[in-house]
Amino acid sequence: MLRGLEIRDMLIIDRLDLEFQPGLNVLTGETGAGKSILLDSLGFVLGWRGRADLVRSGAAQGEVTAWFDLPEGHPARAVLEEAGLDGGDELILRRVNAGDGRKTAWVNDRRTSGEVLRQLSATLVELHGQHDDRGLLNPRGHRDLLDEFAGTAALISDVRRAWEARRSAAQALEAAEARLAGLRAEEEFLRHAVGELEKLAPEPGEEEALDARRRLMQAAERVREDIARAHGAVSSEGAEGLVSDAIRWLDGAAEHVEGRLDAAATALGQALEALAEAEQQITDCLEGLAFDPGELDRLTDRLFAIREMARKYQVLPDDLAAKAAELRDSLEALDAGAGDIAGLRATLAGAEAAHLAACEYLTEARRAAAARLDAAMSAELAPLKMERAVFTTEIAATEPGAEGQDTVQFTVATNPGAPSGPLNRIASGGELSRFLLALKVCLMGEAHGMTMIFDEIDRGVGGATADAVGRRLATLAASAQVLVVTHSPQVAALGGHHWRVEKQVNDGATLSSVVPLDADERVDELARMLAGDRVTEEARAAARALLNH
Incomplete structure (x- = not known):
């Protein structure tokens, strides 16, 4: 307020x-x-x-x-x-x-x-x-006004939920059809790609392992001779045998030199153990370097095949397995696509049916409310001296959407047999004022x-009609604050x-300036509105009668 x-x-x-203040506030x-x-x-x-x-x-x-x-x-x-x-x-x-x-x-x-x-x-x-373009004369808002009058908020919520489900189902079907069309265009490629990748069966980390093994095998031929020569130098035919002989000789001489060779014998024993460990490691290395010459060729061929496949599909070698899984999924989606599309079409058909059913319920409620509104308007227009006018809430079908499947427009015919049309095109200035007031009274609801x-x-109205207008304004003011700018003493008297x-x-x-009027000043103001510049006692008496009416 x-x-x-x-x-x-x-x-x-x-x-x-x-x-x-609350109620009817009048400015004259x-x-x-x-x-x-x-x-x-x-x-x-x-x-x-x-x-x-x-x-x-x-x-x-x-x-x-x-x-x-x-x-x-x-x-x-x-x-x-x-x-x-x-x-x-x-x-x-x-x-x-x-x-x-x-x-x-x-x-x-x-x-x-x-x-x-x-x-x-x-x-x-x-x-x-009379030239209201913010509310009742705008046809784009008539459906909202009818819905408020009808109390269809719950039904509209149902329609919106059904519309959203329908829209989501349509989007899912459209996306699935587009994807399937794309997959069908690539079907030959997919089947070939999945086939060759499954045949190759690359594994993550395999390329790195193959490359290391290949480099080792290539180096083996160059170093194996030196490693074998080293093996001979430390084996029983080389250093190990000589150290064993030295230990045997020292053991035979030790009892004649009173312990002077004990340390040397101990050191040679340790050296013999180290030589044995070294010989074992060298032996293991030689065994590791032993390979079938054909293995190098096979390993090289697979390594190059993996690298070539990675370049072909523009991924890293370690990602080839994931790429194969991705292409396999696409191929499976292609093979299952027809069944998926059928299911999505069934879902869409169900959503469309549910949405149209919700729209039908809403349309029925709107048509029932339109009949009530037309009857209410007929009752309101009669006291406004427009009992011959016909107000009609027209509901026409439109493309179903989030707000239902209806368009709504308020039309009037000012005389029996006259064609009906939009409020702002058919009614004269005074008639339009009364139509708007009656419509506002009918649509008031919660303020x-x-x-x-x-x-x-x-x-454009006076006498009993102006009094009826004032009383309708007073009715509105009973549940909401109303400010009225008026030249009508009948309206002003009801403020x-x-x-x-x-x-x-x-x-x-x-x-x-704006002056608040007390009881006596109201009498003088109404008398001025009744009589003009020259206020008479008769005009004051008429003003008092209006105030007491």
């Missing part, structure tokens, strides 16, 4: 402080007094796109501040959270228009953009008038703290709170 509005240096307003005044400036200023702080020259002549900048009550669960709280702005029970909007045209906005003292203001305004204020502003929606917009000329400057 809009609680207050402060305006500084905007057009012909130098300083204005207003506090609004002579033509040109500045009522539209109030709406321009409110629209400015809400981020609406409007006239650019708002700063009062001679002022450095114009500024508007508006504050709203935000009860728990108000949709504006979600906008604030998404924008990273502080929330609470009160929302304060402030916007400044510099003399050079620059605009700066704050939400709860945090700098923000005009786009955030517009998102907030969509949850805070509705503006309705969610919304402030509704009606800008001269009673223009719970009344302000008069005045224009004065002081020192050559024209300024506008």
